[in-house]
Amino acid sequence: MFTFHIGPFFEIIINWLKDNIEPFFDIIKIINEFLIISLEKILLWPPSIVIILIFTLIAYKLCTKGVTAFTFFGLLFIDSMELWPQTMKTLALVLVSTFIALVIGIPLGISAAKHDKVDKIVKPILDFMQTMPAFVYLIPAVLFFGMGKVPGAIATVIFAMPPAVRLTNLGIRQVPKEVIEAAKSFGSTSKQMLYKVQLPIALPTILAGVNQTIMLALSMVVVSAMIGAGGVGKDVLTGITQLNIALGFESGLAVVILAMILDRITQGLGVRK
Known part of the structure; x- marks a missing residue:
């Protein structure tokens, strides 16, 4: 029977990258570490009530009164469970990860929307990224x-x-042809077409991609804690390994509350835009 294992080839590639471009990975590590630790310090520097009020104000501006009240009491509840520092560390990791994902993903989505060849190359890569078990990325x-x-x-x-890539691509491709033709008839350049026509119309779809990126980033909290990322995911992991039901439930609840707040705020931003 014919057998073929692709794993050893992947291992060779990973080892080659590690041996030959390690300085590049060191630069990435320094930049990411700086961003995460700096944001952690910013979130943990003022008293918790200040951060709670800031998030409540953001929710008030973008969402309904119900979401505003949930944001205030939800964050206050996290603080009362003595999980505030861990939650802010998790939030810092999620925000930095989301920022990097959007900085890479949105331009890639724009490129895929404008060039069919890029779209054909990117789609299977995105399928691979979404369906590969998250634990495999840790290696x-x-x-x-x-x-x-x-x-x-x-x-x-x-x-x-x-x-972020898929919904940016989809949003730009769904811009009505009549609008594009009208913009062309007024002499719009390719850059003007993108920034003044396509992106504004596609913005709700792009913001839906931002929302989904944040939610997926939060779903990696416990997985990241397995390799020392810390935050509230560490408490969830401790609760699992030690069969500590109280700690596991409280830390899991903190993740749920944070996820709901970020979800409603980003949804509110999309509706407002």
Whole structure:
């Protein structure tokens, strides 16, 4: 019977990358570590009530009164469970990971929308990124960046990026042809067409991609904690390994509350736009 294992070839590629472009990975690690730790310090520097009020104000501006009240009491509840520092560390990791995923994903989605060849190349890669078990990403991430927050962030970026690419691509492709023809008849350049016509019309769809990217980033909290990312995911993992029901439930509930708040705020931003 014919057998063929692709795993050893993948291992050769990973080892070659590690041996030959390690300085590049060191630069990525330094930048990511700086961003995550800096954001952690910003979120943890003021008293918790200040951050709670800031998020409540954002929810008030973008969402309904119900979401505003949920944001205030939800974050207050997290603080009362003594999970505030861990939750802010998780939030910092999620926001940095989401930012990187969007910085890469949105331009890639624009390129895929404008060029069919790019779209054909990108689609199977996105399928691979979305369907590959998240735990598999941890192996090369740890090899390249060691244990800690950075490999957790990198694995989160890979797992959470596809919706940003797909929905940016979809949003631009769904811009009505009549609108594009009208813009062309007024002499719009390709750049003007993108920034003044296609992106504004596609913005609700793109923001839906942002929302999904944030949700997927949060779903990686516990997985990232397995390689030393810390945050509230570490408490969830401790609850699982030690069969500590109380700790597991409270830390899991903190993740749920944070996810719901970020979800409603990003949805509110999309509706407002």
